[in-house]
Amino acid sequence: MSTAIITRRRAPAGTAPRVTWPRVLRSEWIKVSSLRSTRITLAVSFLLMAGVGALTAAVTAANWSHMGMGQRATLDPAATVLGGYQFAQLAVGILGVLAVTNEYSSGMIRATLTAVPGRLPVLWAKTALFSAVTFATMTAAALIGFLAGGSVLAGKHLPLSLSDPAMLRAVLGAGLYLAVIGLLGVALGFLLRSSAGAIASVVGILMLLPLLGTLLGSWFKDHVSPYLPNNAGSAIMTTHQAANTLHPWTGFTVMCAWAALALAAAAYALVRRDA
């Protein structure tokens, strides 16, 4: 019989076992960076974001001679080269969902919450990490789409330059927008806990809600549509403000408010519910 194992040595200050925010963040980083599926989905999002933008720009350039003056005038070069966000947002939103629901479906969440019984640090760490990773990769992808698409459009006398503050805002905005979409996915994952339900919600919010604008008539289109999360948020990626859209930063703020609401609901559910 030995008591050696239970008499613990006093660890030096700062290294003693204790749950801290940076440590929870590190734990979540180990999970995210270890998973092959995360890397693959991020790579797909990257390709969609950069590739579709370049492709749209190329198609626009090819059609340039057939476009009327009016069409040319209303063309938003930023929206053209950043158009990949429409596809990338689905991949990013679903990735955010799965970062959470995979833990629920495997049962690992119970180990996670046993290690961090305060629970909220897990939510904040997942959202912070996920937003940061998405912002970094998607801003890089937006930049590549911008450079590739921009060089094509430049041939049509549509010079795009990052020294144009609106353009710089749009490119950075693509990263910000997708980071918030990812965060929304994480929040929905914690709220619904099932992959199927949360993915359906992401698709519904990003694809189906905006359709209501075209179905429910002009009042809805004028007064509700611009405030839907992705309609509001995507304003930050435009350089020409279209009708029925919010000002870029106003729109982005509205989107952030939606995300904050979802996060608050997720935090409440996480703390109140049995795991």
Place this chain on the structure above:
Amino acid sequence: MMIEVSGLVKRYGDKTAVNDLTFTVRPGMVTGFLGPNGAGKSTTMRMIVGLDRPTAGSVTVAGRPYARWPAPLTEIGALLEARAIHPGLSARQYLLALGATQGIGARRVRQVLDLVGLGSVADRRAKGFSLGMGQRLGIAGALLGDPRILILDEPVNGLDAEGVRWVRTLLRDLAAEGRTVLLSSHLMSEMELTADHLIVIGQGKLLADTSLAGFAERVTGGSVRVRTTDAARLRDLIARRGVTVSSDHPGVLTVTGLESDEIGTIAGRNGIVLYELVPQHASLEDAFLELTRGAVEYRAPDPGAGLGALPAMAGRTMS
């Protein structure tokens, strides 16, 4: 270093999973947490580590609620379900992520992986893990923080014979080091070999809280099997208040409430020939089944029923 459960209640809608449980789990021994499936063992264990919120009552671990420990994994290690790991992670990554939350590093992870015998598959993705490997990983997770208290929910499920023996030895060693070990099972046979103390629950209620030795003593007095040429006369002779005689075969009586000596004496005095006079000791398993008889959620019909034989345990009381 005790787990103290006091007046614990957990209701889901109108179903009461745990009904006013009070017990204490002490250090230095293995406490078996025993009950039929659905008795509320897992729910109780989840409440101990704060995963489920009690409807009423409280649980403390080494003097405070689990969630109030700054580094909970170093106080109490829990295995609540096997293979609860993201299939894309390896065993090492899983433990690193778990330990990282409280500053437990790669060296300790390597130690526990070797300890549970997963050292050679530490970097394989968990997707292909067998239930047995999942259990070993769960045990590694429980030991990660070198905790003073361990709770394990059905840890030997899915383990092979060698694995079962390994867990048994491990738990006995941990208890011998002075740690508190709470181990749940629905099988008495497992407890007989591992536990020092038993907490038996059924339908969420406490049925027994006793040492294993004490439980053995409670085993209803044992019976005596008698084979004789003249069962009917012997039955009449020994019949009196407090004696139960039953018979599942012609010429064979099962007598409770009388010692074999007394039966033999009565038979001898009356010239009844006995072929067998065998004291039967009810096993702990029988005692457990008897104790939880009314508290089993799902039960197959009595195998003897409808075959014309006398129900084995019902007997006939003579008075």
